Amino acid sequence: MRKSTLLWLFFATLCGITLFHTSQKVHDERVKLAALDVSISKEEESIRVLHTEWGYLNQPVRLEKLAKAYLKLAPMKGSQFARVEDLPPRPATVQVPEAAAETQETAKPDIAAVTVAPPPIIKILKPEAPAVIRPTPPITAATNSRRLGDVIKSLGVE
Amino acid sequence: MMADNSFQQKKITISGSRSHTLDQARARLVLFAMVLMMGYLAIGLRMVDLTLLRHAGNKAETAGSEDIKPLDRPLRGTIIDRNGRLMATSLKMASVYADATLVDAPEKLAKSLADILPEQNYAGLLGKLSSGKRFIWIQRDVTPKQEYAINALGNPALGFQEEDRRIYPNANLAAHIIGYTDVDGTGIAGIEKSFNKQLAEGEKPVQLTIDLRIQHILHRELDKAVKKFHAKGGSGMVMDVNTGEIIAMVSLPDFDPNHVGDATDLQKFNSATLGVFEMGSTFKLFSTAAALDSGKVHFSTIFDATNPIKIGRFTISDFHAKRRPLTVPEIFIYSSNVGTAKMAASLGNNGLRNFYKTMGFMEQAPVELPERGFPLYPSPWRDVSTLTTSFGHGIAVSPLHLMRAASALVNGGIMPRPTLIGTEKKNNLSLIPDGVRVVSAQTSDQMRQLLELVVVDGTGSNAWVQGYDVGGKTGTAEKNQNGSYEHKALLSSFLGVFPIQSPRYAVLAIVDEPQGTEDTHGYATGGWTAAPAVASVIEQMGPLYQIPPDLERGRKDIEREMGVYMKELKEGSSLAALGTDH
Structure with missing residues (x-):
């Protein structure tokens, strides 16, 4: 082999x-x-x-x-909301920081800024009517997107 | 050396060609023997390995691969709401059976089974177990816990048969949306049917736009209204006016899809999408919008509503006749049939008909449900059709049609596509509606003012919600039964929109044949029956969706804005006492 x-x-x-x-x-x-x-x-x-x-x-x-x-809790109602400017004034001794005025201006929630709400036609038809008493903060790109973010969050959509 | 061995003889040397052959044969034998020996050696080693070294190893290896198979077919997929909460799922449910011939101590077994299965009693079980039958059902669909307990009994007479079972944890809460399956697990109604393929594959859950919390609120409030007014049924819907997403949808009476077999056809009927109804005054929304959008009619345009209209055998009259010429806002707030009919007539027959067509009232409304009703409308369209359809008689549409078209009127004039599934643009959410423009932004704005006026100072005052500026329109239609209109059989509705300044959601409640109560002074109209239900839904939904309330705007503002068009507002008398509508 x-x-x-x-x-x-x-x-x-x-x-x-x-x-x-x-x-x-x-x-x-x-x-x-x-x-x-x-x-x-x-x-x-x-x-x-x-x-x-x-x-x-x-x-x-x-x-x-x-x-x-x-529970001692009940569902919240719209009337239980308050605005920053509705809060009682701060005690005089407390120094109001400079930024506060600005926050107050922008903190006011107003969805009208982001939805399609054209100005009320009524004002054009009726010039003597007093201006609508809701002051709207200026719509800038920044506030607009911030609010959109809030709205999206509130919708619970990711 | 060769001679002292008995094998010696085999070693006789043969020379020549034969000697070569023999050598070859011997070599082959040796080779063969070697191979065999190696084989035996390998087997021997493996046996030592298996029996001595690895005998306590993985049990699965000894079970044999044929016994172990992954599930061949996936379970039917789940349906979840917009927040991921479970609406429908499938589970493997075991049913217990017994072979009574194998039971040796029926009393003992019956006792332990009765302890595990609370639905069964001892006597019944004993009867089954001592029946002597080869196969007898003990109980269908036992829970996994019960299955485990029965298995732990270790009785060879008991066996299980597994079946897929569809489960709806929220019972009748969203029954008409989800639908149901047949015994084979094929969807035959609702989302179960329209998404049958995706569900059968079982991979991805079907996510709906429904929010179970809002669904519950709407269901509760509508159910309350139906019970309070002894109504035959009702339907309701909450829709995002910008995206067309349906947040909640209820049709009463409803059923428990876990026990479809017990449900009647009436219960299974989805009146929110399949039912078509003559809506009555809520239709004035559309005829008024048609008039305003045409440019021929303005808020200040006056139509004479002094006398009823007679045309052929019909007489059109007003429920709260003012018997004087009315402006457009006055016609809307008093819900004047005569005024609305005259306004519609000023557009011509084609004007109103074409507008209704644009509004989608002459086709099925799109939505991901198989149950979609066809509208009924006059054909051919005569002069009288324009007059009657202007206030919602002689044309029947589904609540879904109504919601879709109303959303378009308030959202700035864009027709949304109603959806239960959501759009692909969901992640890139924009509050600007995407669709065909049906009315101008200006008309949409005027409609919002009219709707607000109805709630602030008119027939919809019961829908007033502090902080959420609701706008809406009541509707009370006499039901057409066998060709004649019944004064006692009403279809009362309220369509609310909030926040009316920049609308987000539309809420609809329809109560079918309500009976007036003492609280409502005997009235069973939309303003008394449906409007409070819509108000409750909005009151609870607003904070839940973190919609900031506007507590500043009050009825004075809208009264000031609109007063110029309204004689009685100008004169200072309140309209809120109207109480009813038609």
């Missing part, structure tokens, strides 16, 4: 063993993967169950009943 034959034989066997080993390993990994998939889908299913339970617990009807029974 020639040496080269033996060598080839050895290599062939080695290849065979490696192949067998690899395929066995693939099989093992597949089984593991399948087991993982099952546990993931089980986990997902239980998350779904919890979500559903959360949905049931958050029924507005139920929350309202619970809030009435256990």
Whole structure:
């Protein structure tokens, strides 16, 4: 028997063993993967169950009943809002910072600045009518975008 | 050396060509034996490895891959509201069955099952378990907790069958929007039907523009109104006038989609989008807008409402006849049928008809629901059609049509596209509506003033909300039943818009056949039944949406602005005592 034959034989066997080993390993990994998939889908299913339970617990009807029974709070009303300028004047001893005047000017909420509200036509038709008594802060690009941001936030849209 | 061995004989040397053949054969044998030996060795090593070294390893490896398969089919997708709150989902629910032939101690098993399943009683379970049947249902759709407890009993007589089950955690809160599925899990109504494909794939949840909080408020207030006035039903809607997003939509009576089988056809009917109604006076919004937008009519234009109009067999008269010439704001605030009809007639037949067509009253209103009603309108359109449709009789549209068109009138004149899903531009939210312009910005502004006037000083005074400047229009239509109008059967409605200076939301409430009560002095009109419901919705919705209230503007301002067009405002008498409308 020639040496080269033996060598080839050895290599062939080695290849065979490696192949067998690899395929066995693939099989093992597949089984593991399948087991993982099952546990993931089980986990997902239980998350779904919890979500559903959360949905049931958050029924507005139920929350309202619970809030009435256990909270000393009630839904807010529009009349409970106040404006900065409606606040009582500060005590005289307190120094009013210079920036305060500016904040007062811009803090006034006024959505009219961002929506399509053309000036009331009525003023054109009726020149003797007194001016509408709502002072509107000047619309600059900065205030406009800031308000838009507030409005978007208030809508709860991301 | 060769001679002292019994194998020696095999080693007889043969020379020549045969000797080569033999050598070859021997070499092959050795090779073969080596391969076999190696194989055995490998198997032996592997056995040692498996049995001695790895016997406590992963159990899953021994279970065999055939038993373990991931779920073949995804569960039906979820439906969530605009804040991500769950509106519909699917769960795998197990149903328990028993093979009664395998039960050896029915009393004991029945007792433990009765402890786990509160819906079942001991006697019933005992009967089932001792029936001797090979297959008998114990209970359908047990909860995961119950399933676990039953499994823990370890009784071989019990088995489970898993089924997908559609679940609606909020029961009837948004039943008509979500819709429902059939037993196979295919959507057959509402969003379940229109988004059936996406839901069946189960990948991405369907997110609606509905806000469950507002939906609840609208549902509660409408339900209150329906119960208080012993009405047959009602419908309501909240819409973003700029984007057309539907924030809430209610149709009463409604049903629990978890138990669709128990619901009647009447309950399943979505009156907010599928039902078409003659809306009555709320339609004066559109005829007035048509007149103002045409440029032929101005606030100061006067129409004579002294006498009723007689045309053919019809007589058009006013409920609160002023019996004098009226300006346009006066016609609107007194809800004068005669004045509105004359105003519409001044546009010509095509004028009003074409305007209604632009307003979408001659086609289905677009929305992502399969249930969309076709409007009913006169065909052919005669002279009398112009007169009657100007105050909302002889033309029937769905509440959705009404909301869409009214939104266009107040938002600056752009027709929005009603949607339950939202636009792609959602992230790039702009408060400037995107769509076809249907009236001029000036007309839109005038309509806002008229609507405000109705609430400040007219038939809609019950919709007044301190701080939120509501504008609106009442409507009370006599229902056409079998060809004649019934004085007792009314469809009372109120369409409110707030904040009216720069509108954000429109709120509609319709009460079907309300009966007047003592509180309302027997009146069952829109101003008494629907307007308070709209006011309550706005009062709760405003702070929730952080809309800054305007506490400065009061009725004096609008009275001062509009007084010049209104004889009685100028003379100082109040209109708020009107109380009813037509």
